[in-house]
Amino acid sequence: MNILVIGSGAREHAIGWKVAKSSKVEKVFFAPGNGGTRLAGYENLSISMKEHDKLLRFAIEHGCLTIVGPEEPLAMGIVDLFTNNGLRILGPSRDAARLESSKVWAKEFMKRHGIPTAEFKVFDEPEAAKDYIASSKRDDIVVKADGLAAGKGVVVCSSKDEAYSAVDRIMRARAFGDAGNRVVLEERLYGEEVSFICMSDGKHIIPLATSQDHKRAYDNDEGPNTGGMGAYSPNPMIDDKIHDYIMRNIMQKAIDGLRDDGIEFKGFLYAGLMLVDDKAYVLEFNVRLGDPEAQVILPRLRSDLIHYVEHCIDGTLDQAEDMVWDERVAVCVVLASKGYPDAYEKGKVITGLDDINIVSDNYDHLVFHSGTKVTEDGKIVTDGGRVLSIVALDDDMGSAIERAYSIVNKVHWEGMHYRRDIGKRALRYLLNR
Ligand code: AMP
Ligand code: GLY
Numbered sequence: 271m272n273i274l275v276i277g278s279g280a281r282e283h284a285i286g287w288k289v290a291k292s293s294k295v296e297k298v299f300f301a302p303g304n305g306g307t308r309l310a311g312y313e314n315l316s317i318s319m320k321e322h323d324k325l326l327r328f329a330i331e332h333g334c335l336t337i338v339g340p341e342e343p344l345a346m347g348i349v350d351l352f353t354n355n356g357l358r359i360l361g362p363s364r365d366a367a368r369l370e371s372s373k374v375w376a377k378e379f380m381k382r383h384g385i386p387t388a389e390f391k392v393f394d395e396p397e398a399a400k401d402y403i404a405s406s407k408r409d410d411i412v413v414k415a416d417g418l419a420a421g422k423g424v425v426v427c428s429s430k431d432e433a434y435s436a437v438d439r440i441m442r443a444r445a446f447g448d449a450g451n452r453v454v455l456e457e458r459l460y461g462e463e464v465s466f467i468c469m470s471d472g473k474h475i476i477p478l479a480t481s482q483d484h485k486r487a488y489d490n491d492e493g494p495n496t497g498g499m500g501a502y503s504p505n506p507m508i509d510d511k512i513h514d515y516i517m518r519n520i521m522q523k524a525i526d527g528l529r530d531d532g533i534e535f536k537g538f539l540y541a542g543l544m545l546v547d548d549k550a551y552v553l554e555f556n557v558r559l560g561d562p563e564a565q566v567i568l569p570r571l572r573s574d575l576i577h578y579v580e581h582c583i584d585g586t587l588d589q590a591e592d593m594v595w596d597e598r599v600a601v602c603v604v605l606a607s608k609g610y611p612d613a614y615e616k617g618k619v620i621t622g623l624d625d626i627n628i629v630s631d632n633y634d635h636l637v638f639h640s641g642t643k644v645t646e647d648g649k650i651v652t653d654g655g656r657v658l659s660i661v662a663l664d665d666d667m668g669s670a671i672e673r674a675y676s677i678v679n680k681v682h683w684e685g686m687h688y689r690r691d692i693g694k695r696a697l698r699y700l701l702n703r
Contacts, residue, residue: 271335272298273286274328276348278302279656281560282340286303287568298313302315304641319343337361337579338537344361344364345364349364372417374416374452376554377456383526391454392452399437399441411433413456415453416454417446424495426458459551460544461546463482463544464505465480465483465541468539469587473587479504481567484692497611497656499603499689500689502602502670512545515548516550520541524555536585537558541555566602570596600670604688604689605657605678606686607657608685610655610687614654618686620682622682634664635660635661635662640654640656641657642658657683670693
């Protein structure tokens, strides 16, 4: 079969790389893909993620099974369009994607189904929101724009003044446009933040390997939130007990709750969780694989991803084989453009990639591209905020971190920035355990 991967990030590059290994797959197409997917010999289409009709025609003509990477096409209903036309596609329907595309909807859903999450209130007027903040006993409040805001619509506040200005920025200055029509004001939780991702066929779930993202831009978790500056897998903070708790009280409840509400969820369900004592609370649901979590999870999956993709689409995930995981630790360091996550530079020539020898099987490191493109004279240049994901695998966390940074050191472009502490907290945790 042929596969169409929708998206242009390093997550999509990793998905394409992984499915290309399947004996069932002939060709992998990307819409639109990036410099790395082109260099790797896959075919990049000049169709954007927004052009659903063109994507549909292409998938029909080339007999593609489609895998959707990012949230926007899902929230716009690409899965409904493809399935209504008899095509096979992995991802949730538009209704199911509300779990990510509306924070209000997601919070009310969790409340309705008894899924643990922070206390909250919803407001559609800035004055009412501010009155509530003024009357609140606590100063530490989290302000969340309702709609999609590329991970930037959440402000974690330590004072009431910060919360007032967050409400003004979201609801009055409309920093995220219509995403700020409503806000959620939420109790601030303190604990360890972890990522947990499952595959579901609408009824059954299979957990993927555990992982951890690094959301803040700078070392020691300082600076603004980003899409993610690095990741590792497995996550030692998720022991068997909490794993079991999350599977039963969060992931399965979410899938069952959606089904009770008449919504079938097929695809990757991602919970961003805060571990507090021996419980976990949902900070957010995403309806897709995480980026950069995918870049550390997929290289550890020894089984054929397509096997699970097909079982999800067919509603037979209970019949799928057990997933086999590489025992090694995977660490990913994201290299970003100067300025990211705010306005960033583009068009800088990337050097050093030729010196990184990628072996396709038995790999101990991989490079996935996101914001890159290949110029007419064959140079690789930066073309986005997050540019490259450097992934390394090794027997333990310390060695994987070391290997990842030894590869990072080979790559260069003007203004490149990255965190130097990816995995360090986990390493400390493992040493002190
Ligand atoms: P979200 O998009 O809802 O996951 O929020 C983005 C980030 O804000 C999360 O990854 C957390 O770091 C932080 N955050 C969100 N909600 C809370 C909360 N209730 N308490 C503390 N931090 C939070
Ligand atoms: N890494 C966080 C996300 O994909 O939303």
